[in-house]
Amino acid sequence: MIERPPKKEIKNFKLPEFDQPSIYSLSQEELRALAVEWGEAEYRGDQIFEWLYVHRVNQFDEMLNLPKSFREKLAGSYNMDSLETVVRQESKDGTMKFLFRLRDGYTIETVLMRHDYGNSVCVTTQVGCRIGCSFCASTLGGLKRNLEAGEIVSQIVQIQKALDETDERVSSIVIMGIGEPFENYNQMMKFIRVVNHDDGLNIGARHITVSTSGIVPRIYDFAEEDIQINFAVSLHAADNDIRTNLMPINKAYDIDKLMDSLKYYQQKTNRRISFEYGLFGGVNDQPEHARELSELIKDLKCHVNLIPVNHVPERNYVRTTRDDIFEFLETLNECGVNATVRREQGTDIDAACGQLRAKESKEETEE
Ligand code: SAH
Numbered sequence: 001m002i003e004r005p006p007k008k009e010i011k012n013f014k015l016p017e018f019d020q021p022s023i024y025s026l027s028q029e030e031l032r033a034l035a036v037e038w039g040e041a042e043y044r045g046d047q048i049f050e051w052l053y054v055h056r057v058n059q060f061d062e063m064l065n066l067p068k069s070f071r072e073k074l075a076g077s078y079n080m081d082s083l084e085t086v087v088r089q090e091s092k093d094g095t096m097k098f099l100f101r102l103r104d105g106y107t108i109e110t111v112l113m114r115h116d117y118g119n120s121v122c123v124t125t126q127v128g129c130r131i132g133c134s135f136c137a138s139t140l141g142g143l144k145r146n147l148e149a150g151e152i153v154s155q156i157v158q159i160q161k162a163l164d165e166t167d168e169r170v171s172s173i174v175i176m177g178i179g180e181p182f183e184n185y186n187q188m189m190k191f192i193r194v195v196n197h198d199d200g201l202n203i204g205a206r207h208i209t210v211s212t213s214g215i216v217p218r219i220y221d222f223a224e225e226d227i228q229i230n231f232a233v234s235l236h237a238a239d240n241d242i243r244t245n246l247m248p249i250n251k252a253y254d255i256d257k258l259m260d261s262l263k264y265y266q267q268k269t270n271r272r273i274s275f276e277y278g279l280f281g282g283v284n285d286q287p288e289h290a291r292e293l294s295e296l297i298k299d300l301k302c303h304v305n306l307i308p309v310n311h312v313p314e315r316n317y318v319r320t321t322r323d324d325i326f327e328f329l330e331t332l333n334e335c336g337v338n339a340t341v342r343r344e345q346g347t348d349i350d351a352a353c354g355q356l357r358a359k360e361s362k363e364e365t366e367e
Helices: 028-036 044-054 068-077 149-164 185-196 216-223 240-246 254-269 289-294 321-336 355-366
Strands: 084-090 095-101 106-115 118-122 126-128 143-146 168-174 208-212 229-235 274-279 302-308 339-341
Touching: 044 229, 044 355, 095 149, 106 149, 118 149, 126 254, 149 168, 149 185, 185 216, 208 216, 216 254, 229 254, 240 254, 254 274, 254 339, 274 321, 321 339
Parallel strands: 118 168, 168 208, 208 229, 229 274, 274 302, 302 339
Antiparallel strands: 084 095, 095 106, 106 118, 126 143
16 A cells, blocks of 8 residues: 655646636636625636537626626636647648637647547646656746646637537547646646536546646646546656656656555545656667566556657657567567557658747748
8 A cells, every 4th residue: 555645735836827817717616606706697607618618608798697787797707719820730631729829929739639539638737847757848938837727728618619610529639748747736637627517518537638747746736636537748768767767757756666656546436547758769769668668557457558659859869660560569568568569640741749849930930
């Protein structure tokens, strides 16, 4: 049995201070409370929620069953268009990539992936990232700020509106865009509860996956959330030296600490964990690394997702050869580890990890 260490408060990185917060940051309960606070009936909150997520209106004025004065007051206090679409690219395989401009001028990206089992959206949780992984494009400019919950929710609403054109729906979400979601924990959890709500977008918890680089104190908190969402951890190495080189966060939370928190998570939830393991040529991609990995995770109910490294111009990692990928996979399977290789999508539109945003800001500075 693993005992949880004392709760650790981490100061949250700064949130934006807009005069008008995003209306999409409010849960259904908060909308009800707002209605009551403003002297309206509680059910008005449910009506707003329905306008936002079922009818997906663009302006408060379209919320026709609300009193006009209430609509005006809402419009004077809350924002409904926190994301402006700057670029919308579509790949031959149906993948769509959106670059959105936030109200303070920063840009973020969101990707829609088409699978035979449905449409999946990869959302961003921070403007930039401060985790500093040595292979990742998202961290190159550092962290500017956290997104407020409504800015994360709006990414889904915007993409759902694009899918409304063809009568499709967002059926799953991966919280794997730019940023470290566990460094914006409270807003991320708010986001999940809004999009999951069955009076709204109704995206099932089992269709939502969050991925962390391993912010251990938040893994303990996450283990205690009463929600059935899928959990992925970017591991990338079973050896502390290799992992620290790839992911400096390993200095703060090394593999032992990480494993303890994951055992605690499993003890509490009995849910399977997904490990992301990027294959970096000559760094962590040999059969001995696969054996070390299987030894490390043998007591966990888990799955390994192998990610052949995406080329990032500023980073000089090389791709593992097809033969070596196959051998790595075989070695894991022989050791009894359940593993697959991640399929790539949208390579013709820079859909990998922070590439569009990186390119865009480079072009902006070159102008
Ligand atoms: N910050 C979170 C969410 C990002 S998820 C996390 O670290 O888990 C995106 C996944 O893609 C992570 O596993 C990340 O390590 C991986 N990744 C980032 N850049 C990559 C690259 N150039 N090649 C392969 N995988 C990459």
